[in-house]
Amino acid sequence: MVPMTKIDTSVPHSARIWNYWLGGKDNYPVDEAAGNAYTAVFPGIVTVARGSRAFLGRSIRYLVEEAGVRQFLDVGTGLPTVDNTHEVAQRLAPESRIVYVDNDPLVLAHARALLTSTPEGVTAYEDLSLYAPDSILEAAGRTLDLDRPTALILSGILGHVDGYDRARDLVQALLSGLPAGSYLSINDGSRGTDPAYEAAQDAYNETGAVPYFLRPVTQIEGYFDGLDLVDPGIVSVPLWRPTKDTATPTPIGQHGGLGRKV
Numbered sequence: 001m002v003p004m005t006k007i008d009t010s011v012p013h014s015a016r017i018w019n020y021w022l023g024g025k026d027n028y029p030v031d032e033a034a035g036n037a038y039t040a041v042f043p044g045i046v047t048v049a050r051g052s053r054a055f056l057g058r059s060i061r062y063l064v065e066e067a068g069v070r071q072f073l074d075v076g077t078g079l080p081t082v083d084n085t086h087e088v089a090q091r092l093a094p095e096s097r098i099v100y101v102d103n104d105p106l107v108l109a110h111a112r113a114l115l116t117s118t119p120e121g122v123t124a125y126e127d128l129s130l131y132a133p134d135s136i137l138e139a140a141g142r143t144l145d146l147d148r149p150t151a152l153i154l155s156g157i158l159g160h161v162d163g164y165d166r167a168r169d170l171v172q173a174l175l176s177g178l179p180a181g182s183y184l185s186i187n188d189g190s191r192g193t194d195p196a197y198e199a200a201q202d203a204y205n206e207t208g209a210v211p212y213f214l215r216p217v218t219q220i221e222g223y224f225d226g227l228d229l230v231d232p233g234i235v236s237v238p239l240w241r242p243t244k245d246t247a248t249p250t251p252i253g254q255h256g257g258l259g260r261k262v
């Protein structure tokens with residue numbers, strides 16, 4: 001168990017505020033207040049958070065069913081919610097192996113809920129930072145066979161990296177440890193869709209929380225340079241392979257897609 005002293009309840013935290021918008025209970029009054037201040041300016045953030053999780057689920061389904069991937073490295077996992085990466089993957093392929101990585105003490109405290117693997121597969125949790133890609137690869141290699149194709153999942157985390165070039169370098173560093181045939185799944189907040197979104201994000205970034213930078217879609221596309229994009233490419237996430245029973249998908253300021261390492 002993580003000592004409560006490591007959990008800072010005086011400033012909002014990304015994982016907790018995201019949990020609040022997703023309808024979860026693992027958050028503190030400071031997160032609820034910041035979440036409500038955000039929705040007062042941009043109510044659409046709740047749709048963005050849910051659209052991002054829905055994309056994550058569809059992309060895992062594609063990776064398992066269409067691409068045959070059985071290994072997942074999910075960095076910036078977030079607090080457990082419905083349909084976590086291992087649940088979607090192992091429902092379809094029980095032998096799937098998943099390594100979760102996050103650096104938030106509350107996520108660590110809840111990690112047990114992420115470690116409910118099928119007997120055939122495995123899930124592991126590593127308390128590490130995205131800023132230490134070599135350590136992530138070393139730790140992942142204890143659970144995954146990194147000579148076999150692996151999906152790197154970066155869902156709603158790259159916006160936390162201050163500096164686009166740095167974020168790109170971190171993506172490249174992680175991908176460099178994975179073999180050809182591996183996949184990159186990214187979805188991240190995008191700039192240029194709604195001024196209210198940008199205003200709410202700018203205000204959030206002043207709260208003392210780790211800031212999150214909305215990026216132009218061209219920069220999100222840039223994370224995939226050198227990879228083969230899976231159709232339909234990098235799009236607003238509700239438009240990425242919507243299921244047949246989805247109502248007409250409406251674009252939101254969250255862009256992403258899948259690329260394959262060649």
Ligand SMILES: C[S@@+](CC[C@H](N)C(=O)[O-])C[C@H]1O[C@@H](n2cnc3c(N)ncnc32)[C@H](O)[C@@H]1O
Nearest residue numbers: 015018076077078102103104129130155156157
């Ligand atoms: C917006 S949440 C996204 C959670 C989940 N991936 C999802 O899509 O629902 C961002 C997550 O990234 C984590 N995070 C932020 N900076 C990080 C870092 N440097 N290293 C590891 N995790 C980080 C936060 O703790 C949080 O859980």
